[in-house]
Amino acid sequence: MTNHWVDLKNSDCIFVIGANPAENHPASMLWINKAIDERGAKLVVVDPRVTRTATRAHIYAPLRSGTDIAFLGGMINYVLQNEKYHREYVTHYTNASVLINPDFRGPADLDGLFSGYNPETRSYDRSTWTYQLDENGDPKRDLSLQDPGCAFQLLKRHFARYTPEVVERVCGTPVDKFLAVAEAFAATGEPGKSGTILYAMGQTQHTVGSQNVSVMAMLQLLLGNIGMPGGGVNALRGESNVQGSTDMGLLYNTLPGYVPTPTAKGDPTLSAYLEARVKAAGKGYLQNTPKFFTSLLTAWWGGNATAENDYLYDYLPKVSGNYSWIPLFEAMLTGDIRGLWIMGMNPAVSGPNARLERKALAQLDWMIVQEIFDTETCSFWRGPDMDPASVGTEVFVLPAADAMEKAGSIVTSGRMIQWRPRVAQAPGEAADDIWIFDRIYRELRGLYEAEGGAFPEPVLQLNWDYGSPPDVELVAREINGYWTREVVEDSKTLGTAGELQSGFAQCRDDGSTACGLWIFAGYFYPRDDGDGNVLPSSKRRGTKDPSGLGQYPFWGWAWPANRRILYNRCSADASGNPWAPDKALIWWDGEKWTGNDVPDFPATRAPDAAGGDDAFIMKADGKGGLFAALNEGPLPEHYEPVESPVQNLLSSQQNNPVIKIWNSLKGEAIGDNIGTPDQFPIVATTYRLAEHWQAGGMSRWLPWLAETQPELFVEVSRELASEKGIKNGERVIVRSARGEIEAVAMVTGRFRPFRIDGRVVHQVGLPWHYGWRGLATGDSANDLTPHVGDGNTMMPEYKAFLVDVHRKGGR
Amino acid sequence: MIVGRRQFLKLSAMTAGGMLLPAEFALAGEQVSLPLHKPIGEAQTICPYCSVGCGLIVATGPDGHITNTEGDPDHVTNRGALDPKSVSVTQLSTSPHRLRKPLYRAPGASGWQEMEWDEILPRIARRIKDTRDATFEEKEGDVTVNRTRSIAFLGGAANNNEDCYAASKLMRALGLVYVEHQARI
Numbered sequence: 001m002t003n004h005w006v007d008l009k010n011s012d013c014i015f016v017i018g019a020n021p022a023e024n025h026p027a028s029m030l031w032i033n034k035a036i037d038e039r040g041a042k043l044v045v046v047d048p049r050v051t052r053t054a055t056r057a058h059i060y061a062p063l064r065s066g067t068d069i070a071f072l073g074g075m076i077n078y079v080l081q082n083e084k085y086h087r088e089y090v091t092h093y094t095n096a097s098v099l100i101n102p103d104f105r106g107p108a109d110l111d112g113l114f115s116g117y118n119p120e121t122r123s124y125d126r127s128t129w130t131y132q133l134d135e136n137g138d139p140k141r142d143l144s145l146q147d148p149g150c151a152f153q154l155l156k157r158h159f160a161r162y163t164p165e166v167v168e169r170v171c172g173t174p175v176d177k178f179l180a181v182a183e184a185f186a187a188t189g190e191p192g193k194s195g196t197i198l199y200a201m202g203q204t205q206h207t208v209g210s211q212n213v214s215v216m217a218m219l220q221l222l223l224g225n226i227g228m229p230g231g232g233v234n235a236l237r238g239e240s241n242v243q244g245s246t247d248m249g250l251l252y253n254t255l256p257g258y259v260p261t262p263t264a265k266g267d268p269t270l271s272a273y274l275e276a277r278v279k280a281a282g283k284g285y286l287q288n289t290p291k292f293f294t295s296l297l298t299a300w301w302g303g304n305a306t307a308e309n310d311y312l313y314d315y316l317p318k319v320s321g322n323y324s325w326i327p328l329f330e331a332m333l334t335g336d337i338r339g340l341w342i343m344g345m346n347p348a349v350s351g352p353n354a355r356l357e358r359k360a361l362a363q364l365d366w367m368i369v370q371e372i373f374d375t376e377t378c379s380f381w382r383g384p385d386m387d388p389a390s391v392g393t394e395v396f397v398l399p400a401a402d403a404m405e406k407a408g409s410i411v412t413s414g415r416m417i418q419w420r421p422r423v424a425q426a427p428g429e430a431a432d433d434i435w436i437f438d439r440i441y442r443e444l445r446g447l448y449e450a451e452g453g454a455f456p457e458p459v460l461q462l463n464w465d466y467g468s469p470p471d472v473e474l475v476a477r478e479i480n481g482y483w484t485r486e487v488v489e490d491s492k493t494l495g496t497a498g499e500l501q502s503g504f505a506q507c508r509d510d511g512s513t514a515c516g517l518w519i520f521a522g523y524f525y526p527r528d529d530g531d532g533n534v535l536p537s538s539k540r541r542g543t544k545d546p547s548g549l550g551q552y553p554f555w556g557w558a559w560p561a562n563r564r565i566l567y568n569r570c571s572a573d574a575s576g577n578p579w580a581p582d583k584a585l586i587w588w589d590g591e592k593w594t595g596n597d598v599p600d601f602p603a604t605r606a607p608d609a610a611g612g613d614d615a616f617i618m619k620a621d622g623k624g625g626l627f628a629a630l631n632e633g634p635l636p637e638h639y640e641p642v643e644s645p646v647q648n649l650l651s652s653q654q655n656n657p658v659i660k661i662w663n664s665l666k667g668e669a670i671g672d673n674i675g676t677p678d679q680f681p682i683v684a685t686t687y688r689l690a691e692h693w694q695a696g697g698m699s700r701w702l703p704w705l706a707e708t709q710p711e712l713f714v715e716v717s718r719e720l721a722s723e724k725g726i727k728n729g730e731r732v733i734v735r736s737a738r739g740e741i742e743a744v745a746m747v748t749g750r751f752r753p754f755r756i757d758g759r760v761v762h763q764v765g766l767p768w769h770y771g772w773r774g775l776a777t778g779d780s781a782n783d784l785t786p787h788v789g790d791g792n793t794m795m796p797e798y799k800a801f802l803v804d805v806h807r808k809g810g811r
Numbered sequence: 812m813i814v815g816r817r818q819f820l821k822l823s824a825m826t827a828g829g830m831l832l833p834a835e836f837a838l839a840g841e842q843v844s845l846p847l848h849k850p851i852g853e854a855q856t857i858c859p860y861c862s863v864g865c866g867l868i869v870a871t872g873p874d875g876h877i878t879n880t881e882g883d884p885d886h887v888t889n890r891g892a893l894d895p896k897s898v899s900v901t902q903l904s905t906s907p908h909r910l911r912k913p914l915y916r917a918p919g920a921s922g923w924q925e926m927e928w929d930e931i932l933p934r935i936a937r938r939i940k941d942t943r944d945a946t947f948e949e950k951e952g953d954v955t956v957n958r959t960r961s962i963a964f965l966g967g968a969a970n971n972n973e974d975c976y977a978a979s980k981l982m983r984a985l986g987l988v989y990v991e992h993q994a995r996i
Binding site: 005006024025026027028030205236237238239240241242243244245246247248249250251252255256261264265268300314315316317318319320323324325328331332336337338339340341342343344345347350351352365366368370371372373374378381382388389390391392393394395396397398399400402403404405406407408409410411412413416417418420421423424425427428429430431432433434437438439440441443444446447448451453454455458459462464472475476478479516517520541543545550552555690691692693694698699701702703704705708774793794795796798 | 852854855856857858859860861862863864865869871874875876877885887888889890892893894895896898899900902903904906908909910911912913914915916917918919920921922923928931932933934935936937938939940942943944946947949951952953954955956957958959960961962963964965966967968969970971972973974975976977978979980981982983984985986987988989990991992993994995996
């Protein structure tokens with residue numbers, strides 16, 4: 001989140017799209033309700049069905065799964081045509097005024113494509129998407145926003161096609177409902193008002209997921225809502241520490257702190273790597289990457305990493321392609337991946353095209369799983385779809401302590417880090433994950449010392465000594481960062497050996513700081529909790545809230561630098577005065593920025609100094625991107641999901657032109673099959689329940705939760721049920737091109753048929769929590785979902801695919 | 812002595828890292844003695860389910876298992892409110908289905924066999940080393956890549972930052988490039 005949970009109370013309009021907070025983030029409703037009760041805020045929900053959140057909304061509008069860009073694009077068009085944008089904010093804080101390359105063309109001219117498309121490589125040459133530069137190399141601007149070549153005017157032209165009538169035809173949202181949403185949210189464009197957008201997997205789990213997020217960010221930039229209390233672009237993340245696990249770099253393309261993984265092609269040497277990062281950073285804060293990267297290498301290989309050996313840069317593995325989830329399982333299916341090591345995941349239930357992914361597991365030589373229950377993944381080899389005698393995978397299951405049974409920290413969706421002590425005893429011989437890693441590392445080190453082997457140095461020289469048994473607080477100190485030696489500058493001692501860093505500004509590129517995760521720097525540094533107790537920052541439980549905005553600066557520690565609301569420079573106008581007194585975050589006091597948050601801006605740079613309005617310090621040009629390149633374009637364009645019941649009404653480019661289509665075992669019973677509407681005419685989506693959790697490992701084994709939601713159901717409209725002769729409560733079969741499952745039919749009024757371009761399109765929904773293990777069992781909805789992903793992240797398109805439904809025992 | 816609820820929690824937070832457990836668990840000399848009918852520990856922690864990060868108060872019995880879970884009224888985000896999952900943390904702790912011992916499944920086998928830690932961990936290390944050594948790539952053309960594309964790591968969004976950091980560091984030190992988890996899907 002750019003903002004945080006308690007901050008929701010400061011909002012004037014809470015717009016929920018692709019999320020269901022009442023169900024899946026229940027405590028958030030405390031703050032949403034406070035905004036409604038105390039500020040008169042409106043809750044607006046846009047969703048394919050009437051969710052539990054929608055029942056609390058002032059305005060609910062339905063939309064067909066997979067048409068968010070059409071809807072949000074329609075809202076941008078509304079805001080532009082009705083001049084509801086926050087003009088001063090847009091002019092100063094975004095790149096609206098920048099003149100774009102005159103050779104740029106967009107979908108309005110190129111029938112759904114942008115200039116530079118190569119159909120063979122299914123990728124874009126971005127050279128026509130660039131800024132026009134003046135003689136100093138700075139972007140040319142028209143601050144009046146009138147020049148037809150400026151980003152603002154290109155935006156206007158691009159979204160002019162997204163009229164309310166088009167929204168109705170594509171999304172199935174009646175025009176009056178769409179306009180009610182647009183009008184309510186556009187009102188937050190008024191200076192001093194703020195609206196927040198809450199979104200989750202309903203926005204991201206699409207082949208256009210990244211552009212879905214982009215269009216929400218653009219809407220918020222136009223309305224001046226970023227950096228404001230009660231505003232922002234707020235991802236309601238899933239698991240308790242998915243924010244932290246992402247921050248720690250457990251994705252193939254990032255190291256801890258979003259430092260990119262080196263690539264073989266682009267980063268053959270340390271200097272090439274650092275040069276590329278600094279160049280891409282422009283004026284942005286990531287020009288400091290050399291300090292963070294060197295500090296990471298120093299943390300990982302300690303004193304072995306020196307300037308002379310390029311800080312052992314070559315010890316880091318380099319990537320030569322896309323190794324994300326879907327390609328990973330495709331490589332497992334072909335036998336290229338031989339061993340799989342899992343910590344706390346259940347892909348047998350949660351993976352897309354789950355039958356294909358379980359088949360992939362059966363190709364492995366070996367699999368290690370650190371788990372708390374014997375899940376569908378642990379026991380995949382004896383699942384209902386497997387013959388154990390023909391599964392050669394050797395499986396090692398290690399019993400793990402759960403979250404209450406070990407100490408450590410987690411990060412909320414609002415970037416707040418909270419420390420948890422060990423509060424319960426793990427059962428039997430279950431062990432901490434850190435103990436497991438430590439033991440396996442020591443075994444490996446022993447083997448490499450005794451036998452040698454392939455390039456053992458990164459293992460043997462690893463800076464790994466957390467005690468025996470390992471002390472998690474020693475790991476925390478390394479993540480936080482510490483000085484490796486005494487450093488004196490201008491007669492001042494900056495730090496002494498072993499001393500904790502107070503923040504990432506202390507990171508240096510010379511081996512004198514070892515810091516595992518720069519954005520966390522300071523999280524373990526001792527600070528006052530507001531009540532006179534000094535303790536590691538993330539352990540604090542200080543309840544003082546001096547501003548009354550709910551910032552709670554003394555509770556835990558928010559990354560980065562305990563900044564609670566990102567881009568907070570935008571909460572003040574060009575002169576440094578807050579847009580509204582009840583939304584005052586930071587302001588210029590004549591000498592420095594001060595106020596109710598840590599300024600997200602150079603503390604002593606005056607508003608009228610050079611760069612005084614470069615409010616987005618992480619961007620290369622310091623401005624919010626209304627025109628900003630992703631793989632499928634610098635502007636979001638509607639494309640249909642890969643499995644869609646209709647033709648794209650915006651252009652003849654049916655699907656996202658840059659996505660990868662996989663073809664493994666195509667046409668076979670288990671394979672990368674794509675369904676067509678003649679066989680599978682019904683739109684399907686998957687979602688979550690309040691009573692279960694993800695793939696069920698933490699909920700379907702518990703009697704209380706099993707009792708509340710015992711079985712898989714498919715949610716079906718009354719109209720569709722009537723068409724198919726299906727009665728509420730009877731068993732039905734749901735089929736896709738990839739599999740078929742059995743579910744109980746839940747016939748409700750929460751789904752209504754959509755009218756898409758004049759014809760009826762039905763939609764159904766299924767919770768995806770179920771599997772054959774545990775107390776509450778059922779078929780896995782992911783047996784139906786496709787193995788295709790977003791054009792930038794390859795996040796699977798779980799949210800919009802095609803099925804057919806019929807009564808069990810009859811069609 | 813009469814102790815109010817919030818005082819009780821503050822006392823328990825000051826002793827033995829938040830647990831009033833039998834003497835072998837408590838730090839010597841720091842245990843607080845109170846006139847209770849049954850020994851009970853109470854501590855404040857954070858819920859392990861969604862990303863709101865609500866405050867919990869868990870009560871533990873003398874064996875260290877959770878006997879009760881409720882909302883922490885002092886937590887600034889949830890103010891004592893909870894949802895169905897967070898109150899069920901109790902059942903996570905006490906479930907008879909929790910894995911208690913390492914399990915091994917041989918290729919082609921139809922069932923599990925229990926195995927001691929001291930036997931299973933060396934076997935695991937042997938597998939990792941043999942696969943890594945057999946598939947390690949030092950170079951791609953002229954460029955040093957120092958990786959193996961034949962081992963993958965998945966996990967874990969319910970794990971602590973420190974667990975995840977250790978995983979991220981160890982897997983890269985081993986040369987893994989297929990490193991992914993819930994955030995991708």
